Amino acid sequence: xxxxRAQEKLKILADAAKYDVSCSSSGSNRSNTxxxxxxxxxxxxCHSYTEDGRCVSLLKILLTNYCIFDCAYCxxxxxxxxxxxxxxxxxxxxxxxxxxRRNYIEGLFLSSGIFKNADYTMxxxxxxxxxxxxxxxxxxxxxxxxxxxASDELMREAGLYADRLSVNIEIPTESGLKKLAPDKKREDFxxxxxxxxxxxxxxxxxKKIIKSTPKYAPAGQSTQMIIGASGENxxxxxxxxxxxxxxxxxxxxxxxxxxxxxxxDRLPKIxxxxxxxxxxxxxxxxxxxxxxxxxxxxxxxxxxxxLDLDVDPKLGWALRNLHEFPVDINTADKRMLARIPGLGMKxxxxxxxxxxxxxxxxxHLKKIGVSLNRAQYFIIxxxxxxxxxxxxxxKIKGLILQNxxxxxxxxxxNQLSLFG
Ligand code: SF4
Numbered sequence: 575x576x577x578x579r580a581q582e583k584l585k586i587l588a589d590a591a592k593y594d595v596s597c598s599s600s601g602s603n604r605s606n607t608x609x610x611x612x613x614x615x616x617x618x619x620c621h622s623y624t625e626d627g628r629c630v631s632l633l634k635i636l637l638t639n640y641c642i643f644d645c646a647y648c649x650x651x652x653x654x655x656x657x658x659x660x661x662x663x664x665x666x667x668x669x670x671x672x673x674x675r676r677n678y679i680e681g682l683f684l685s686s687g688i689f690k691n692a693d694y695t696m697x698x699x700x701x702x703x704x705x706x707x708x709x710x711x712x713x714x715x716x717x718x719x720x721x722x723x724a725s726d727e728l729m730r731e732a733g734l735y736a737d738r739l740s741v742n743i744e745i746p747t748e749s750g751l752k753k754l755a756p757d758k759k760r761e762d763f764x765x766x767x768x769x770x771x772x773x774x775x776x777x778x779x780x781k782k783i784i785k786s787t788p789k790y791a792p793a794g795q796s797t798q799m800i801i802g803a804s805g806e807n808x809x810x811x812x813x814x815x816x817x818x819x820x821x822x823x824x825x826x827x828x829x830x831x832x833x834x835x836x837x838x839d840r841l842p843k844i845x846x847x848x849x850x851x852x853x854x855x856x857x858x859x860x861x862x863x864x865x866x867x868x869x870x871x872x873x874x875x876x877x878x879x880x881l882d883l884d885v886d887p888k889l890g891w892a893l894r895n896l897h898e899f900p901v902d903i904n905t906a907d908k909r910m911l912a913r914i915p916g917l918g919m920k921x922x923x924x925x926x927x928x929x930x931x932x933x934x935x936x937x938h939l940k941k942i943g944v945s946l947n948r949a950q951y952f953i954i955x956x957x958x959x960x961x962x963x964x965x966x967x968x969k970i971k972g973l974i975l976q977n978x979x980x981x982x983x984x985x986x987x988n989q990l991s992l993f994g
């Protein structure tokens with residue numbers, strides 16, 4: 575493959591891969607100073623987290639952007655008039671090794687459009703991982719995208735060579751999927767997810783008995799949902815997430831604000847805003863469900879179907895449940911401390927540790943690094959100062975927004991004027 579052709583393919587297939595956020599992505603500034611293959615500037619280098627929490631840079635590309643499907647929200651859909659390209663299996667292997675040797679990357683994130691059919695495509699994705707592991711002795715991180723509808727046998731093989739597998743749900747509800755991706759069926763996503771979940775459980779169990787049992791997808795499986803393409807409310811989105819976390823042992827659900835890319839009556843118009851703030855609020859809600867002991871129904875339900883964009887979901891919940899406050903910092907249990915707006919789990923642990931030695935007042939809290947900007951309205955401690963009780967939720971919200979330094983502040987400015 576000539577250098578120019580390789581660069582052209584890389585440009586097309588790295589650009590097409592950027593819409594997939596199921597590995598936490600950001601750009602790289604590493605540039606080519608030697609005129610060799612592999613200028614990483616803007617060429618699909620992203621970052622992700624391994625099984626042990628290390629941040630690694632990955633070459634993020636599609637095997638091909640040819641696709642037999644026509645999902646309305648996807649830039650790779652067959653009806654879209656774009657430049658197409660496809661890598662051969664060996665080309666991806668060579669590129670990965672080349673970038674790896676130059677220290678540009680520590681691993682590979684490989685996805686693909688579907689050419690011919692699911693198995694034909696999945697077979698090639700697996701072949702890349704297999705060659706890297708067995709022929710190149712590559713021990714870097716590999717994240718493979720599972721192609722919906724791929725056979726059980728290919729999914730079993732994929733997990734033996736990849737660290738992480740993901741299959742994207744894309745659209746949060748079945749009705750939305752039917753509307754925007756009529757070629758796809760929900761079962762086609764579920765089947766590989768079930769297979770991966772069962773294999774992970776089985777391999778882990780076998781490893782306890784036979785130490786030489788290989789690891790199967792040690793970094794687990796993840797999925798991605800597109801937000802704002804198909805009209806679902808936040809309640810529906812988080813119910814779907816909750817269902818997938820509980821039933822398929824997912825490590826992560828990624829939320830990707832829809833970037834308008836096509837003139838299609840079924841979709842938001844080109845030029846409409848990407849719902850970045852909404853995406854951020856969904857991530858915060860996801861975090862509260864997984865690490866702060868919140869049930870999805872506490873944050874979103876039939877009566878409250880949309881997250882408040884002005885405030886983070888924990889603050890939103892607290893403002894709707896003022897009867898649960900103030901919380902006494904010196905006596906509250908861990909579950910309730912974790913529900914105080916503005917307190918992360920780190921602060922919760924610091925408080926629990928510190929109060930073993932003394933009753934805490936405002937000064938102690940500040941000294942151990944607890945941020946009181948939001949928390950002050952919801953707690954009491956061993957002090958009479960700073961009594962912020964008997965304020966209404968509207969008043970508290972106004973006071974907090976006035977002092978907010980959120981990067982989304984611009985979009986909150988209209989709201990702020992209401993509290994002037
Ligand atoms: S199958 Fe995947 S790559 Fe093909 S159009 Fe649909 S979302 Fe895009």
